[in-house]
Amino acid sequence: MPAAHSRTFRDGKTLAGELLAAMHRAGMLGVTYPDNYHEELIAKYEKGGVPYPHILSILGEPRIRGHFFYARMLRRTGPFLDYGCGTGDNIRQLLRDGFPRELITGFDLTGESISLGFDLYRDEDAIRDLFVVDKQFPFGEETFDTIYSGSVIHVISDTDELGNYLKNAEKALRPGGVFFGSTLGIEDGGSCEPDERGPPRVMPRAELVRHLVAAGFAHPDMVKRPHEAHTPGDQKCVFEFCTHT
Numbered sequence: 001m002p003a004a005h006s007r008t009f010r011d012g013k014t015l016a017g018e019l020l021a022a023m024h025r026a027g028m029l030g031v032t033y034p035d036n037y038h039e040e041l042i043a044k045y046e047k048g049g050v051p052y053p054h055i056l057s058i059l060g061e062p063r064i065r066g067h068f069f070y071a072r073m074l075r076r077t078g079p080f081l082d083y084g085c086g087t088g089d090n091i092r093q094l095l096r097d098g099f100p101r102e103l104i105t106g107f108d109l110t111g112e113s114i115s116l117g118f119d120l121y122r123d124e125d126a127i128r129d130l131f132v133v134d135k136q137f138p139f140g141e142e143t144f145d146t147i148y149s150g151s152v153i154h155v156i157s158d159t160d161e162l163g164n165y166l167k168n169a170e171k172a173l174r175p176g177g178v179f180f181g182s183t184l185g186i187e188d189g190g191s192c193e194p195d196e197r198g199p200p201r202v203m204p205r206a207e208l209v210r211h212l213v214a215a216g217f218a219h220p221d222m223v224k225r226p227h228e229a230h231t232p233g234d235q236k237c238v239f240e241f242c243t244h245t
C-alpha cells in the first residue's frame with residue numbers, strides 16, 4: 001500500500017476555492033453543472049478532503065499534453081495504460097485528441113481520485129468502463145503498447161514498491177513498448193529540504209535512470225522542466241522521461 005500522503009492544500013488554497021477553480025476549468029472544456037453543485041461537492045469532500053490536493057489544482061490542465069513524447073504517443077496504434085491515473089485527466093485529454101477509446105485503460109490502486117474526476121467532469125456513465133481499480137497490478141505480461149506514468153514515481157516512498165511499480169510496467173509492455181511519464185526530481189548538485197507536505201521521493205536524474213534501467217528498461221531520454229516552486233529556494237524540477245523495453 002502507498003504511504004499516507006498529505007491532504008492539505010498549500011499556499012492558502014482551500015478545498016472550496018480549488019473545487020470552484022477546477023469547475024471553472026472543466027466548464028471551459030464544456031462541462032455544465034446544476035445549481036448548488038459547488039456546495040454539494042464541498043459537503044461531499046470537506047470531511048475526508050481530497051487525495052493528492054495538487055491534482056485537483058491542475059485538473060483540466062493535464063501534464064501529458066506537454067510531454068515531449070505526446071505527439072508521437074497519439075500516433076501509436078496499440079493498447080495504452082495510464083498507470084496511476086488519479087482523476088483520469090490524462091485519459092480525457094487522449095479522448096479529446098482523438099486517440100481510440102477502445103485502446104485506453106486507466107489503472108489506480110484506489111478509486112478515490114477517479115471518483116473526484118467523475119464528479120468534476122460529470123462523465124461517469126460515459127467513461128467508467130475505461131478505469132480499473134485494484135490493490136494489485138492486474139494486467140498480464142505483454143498487454144500494452146504504451147504505458148504512461150504521470151506524477152506517480154515521486155509519491156512512492158518505499159523503494160521496493162517503486163521497483164515493483166516499474167517492473168510491472170516493464171512486464172506489461174509488449175516487446176519494444178514505450179514507457180513515458182514525468183516525476184519531480186532534483187537538479188544536479190541541488191538539495192531538497194524535507195517537506196512534510198511535499199512528495200516523499202525526489203530523486204536526482206542519475207537515480208531515476210538507475211531505477212528505470214534496474215527494472216529492465218533501456219537508458220531513457222530525459223527532458224528537465226522547471227517546477228513551480230512551492231517554497232523559496234526550492235530546487236526541484238520536473239523530469240520527463242521516455243524509455244522502452
Ligand SMILES: C[S@@+](CC[C@H](N)C(=O)[O-])C[C@H]1O[C@@H](n2cnc3c(N)ncnc32)[C@H](O)[C@@H]1O
Nearest residue numbers: 002052055084085086108109113150151152165
Ligand atoms: C499525484 S497522483 C497523479 C495522478 C495522475 N497520474 C496525474 O497525472 O494527475 C498519483 C497517483 O498514483 C497512484 N499510485 C501511487 N502508487 C501507485 C502504484 N504503486 N500503482 C498504481 N498507482 C499508484 C495514486 O493512488 C494516485 O492516484
